[in-house]
Amino acid sequence: MSAIFSLIRRDLALAWRRASEIVAVLIFFVLAIVLFPLGVGPDLAVLSRIAAGTIWVAALLAAMLSLDRLFLPDHDDGSLDLLMASPLSLEAIVLAKCCAHWLVTGLPLIVCAPVLAILMNLPWEGFATLVLAMALGTPTLSLVGAIGAALTVGVRRGGTLVPLLVLPLVIPVLIFGVGAVDGAVAGASVSGQLMILAAALLVALVLAPFAAAAGLRLAAE
Amino acid sequence: MFAGLGFSLGSGEALVLRGPNGSGKSSLLRLLAGLLRREAGTLTWNGEDVDDDREAWRVVFAFAGHADAVKPLLTVRENISFWAEIAGAGTARVSDALARFAIAPLAEVPARFLSAGQRRRTGLARLVAAPRTLWLLDEPSVGLDADATESFAALMAEHRAGGGMIIAATHIELGLDDATNLVLG
Numbered sequence: 377m378s379a380i381f382s383l384i385r386r387d388l389a390l391a392w393r394r395a396s397e398i399v400a401v402l403i404f405f406v407l408a409i410v411l412f413p414l415g416v417g418p419d420l421a422v423l424s425r426i427a428a429g430t431i432w433v434a435a436l437l438a439a440m441l442s443l444d445r446l447f448l449p450d451h452d453d454g455s456l457d458l459l460m461a462s463p464l465s466l467e468a469i470v471l472a473k474c475c476a477h478w479l480v481t482g483l484p485l486i487v488c489a490p491v492l493a494i495l496m497n498l499p500w501e502g503f504a505t506l507v508l509a510m511a512l513g514t515p516t517l518s519l520v521g522a523i524g525a526a527l528t529v530g531v532r533r534g535g536t537l538v539p540l541l542v543l544p545l546v547i548p549v550l551i552f553g554v555g556a557v558d559g560a561v562a563g564a565s566v567s568g569q570l571m572i573l574a575a576a577l578l579v580a581l582v583l584a585p586f587a588a589a590a591g592l593r594l595a596a597e
Numbered sequence: 598m599f600a601g602l603g604f605s606l607g608s609g610e611a612l613v614l615r616g617p618n619g620s621g622k623s624s625l626l627r628l629l630a631g632l633l634r635r636e637a638g639t640l641t642w643n644g645e646d647v648d649d650d651r652e653a654w655r656v657v658f659a660f661a662g663h664a665d666a667v668k669p670l671l672t673v674r675e676n677i678s679f680w681a682e683i684a685g686a687g688t689a690r691v692s693d694a695l696a697r698f699a700i701a702p703l704a705e706v707p708a709r710f711l712s713a714g715q716r717r718r719t720g721l722a723r724l725v726a727a728p729r730t731l732w733l734l735d736e737p738s739v740g741l742d743a744d745a746t747e748s749f750a751a752l753m754a755e756h757r758a759g760g761g762m763i764i765a766a767t768h769i770e771l772g773l774d775d776a777t778n779l780v781l782g
Contacts, residue, residue: 378682379682379683379684379685382679382682382683383683386668386671386675386679389670389671389675390668390670390671393670393671394670452664453664453665453666453667453668454662454663454664454665454666455664455666455668457627457630457632457660457662457664457666458660458662458666458680458683459683460631460632461630461631461632461655461658461660462655462683462684463652463655463656463684463685464683465652596627596632596633597632597633597634
């Protein structure tokens with residue numbers, strides 16, 4: 377168990393010392409949203425109508441940016457071989473790496489989202505739901521993303537394939553994430569959407585480590 | 598890749614894999630480490646098929662492949678400590694490992710500043726930091742200078758004297774006395 381925490385700690389230390397990668401994800405997220413009011417014009421009604429969708433789409437694409445770095449550095453320098461030959465189970469290794477990935481990308485996105493929501497004139501009623509929905513949705517992005525990252529780890533320039541593999545699988549997260557925020561703004565009950573997001577997270581939590589581990593085993597051969 | 602291969606290793610023994618490039622020395626080591634699947638045949642440890650209990654098998658051996666698995670952004674000590682913790686050995690022997698490979702003065706230096714030989718020593722230091730019975734070594738001497746090769750030979754002799762086993766792929770003499778040779782290809 378402590379070995380798993382050392383792996384998370386190492387990944388966090390590596391991310392911290394290569395902070396430019398985390399910052400690049402956040403800058404993409406912020407810029408994509410900042411450009412929207414300039415693109416569609418300053419009509420506040422239009423902005424608040426598209427706020428939830430814009431924030432979610434930008435978050436989804438920002439999360440894709442860092443995915444190809446999830447396993448590739450470890451694959452290239454031989455660390456992945458050693459991890460696979462270690463007493464840890466590969467599924468646990470995948471889970472630990474997803475956890476670290478979410479802490480350095482998903483969590484900062486959640487922290488930034490309310491600020492950007494102000495910029496997009498999201499009505500106040502939607503703020504809490506936006507944060508809650510992103511807290512449930514972004515871990516799913518990391519977990520499902522790990523499958524795509526694992527499948528492309530042995531492929532030359534596989535990084536470009538990752539979004540193509542992963543985005544179709546996470547569209548439900550986008551639809552119900554936006555649905556929850558829009559519902560909250562309209563004053564409707566959003567427990568249904570949030571529960572579906574939670575269910576998607578649980579399914580990903582159970583299945584993604586096995587799928588990604590299988591992908592990594594293939595890549596090692 | 599290969600067929601009709603058979604060997605066994607007793608306590609304190611060493612096996613040296615020889616053969617031209619591409620003859621499957623590295624593949625055999627990866628196969629022993631469980632990174633490649635066997636199409637046929639069995640691999641047993643103390644009479645037990647290793648496929649029956651892979652977790653138990655993985656605490657028997659230490660694998661040192663081509664790549665050193667050294668992270669440039671971590672210091673030498675952090676790199677060695679990390680692998681010792683992953684192996685479940687704790688960090689008690691890390692200082693010992695640093696001393697054995699003469700990299701103690703570099704302990705707090707980020708690994709990106711190391712030379713190829715120093716990086717290789719950092720990678721090999723895992724063998725001391727997390728003791729294992731069987732060492733699977735793929736060209737361990739690549740990048741090591743004469744002194745380091747000699748002290749690594751002494752370390753291997755010590756390991757075998759303590760009942761350890763070594764399977765090494767190599768082109769040059771590693772200083773493994775009375776090792777069995779297995780010629781591939």
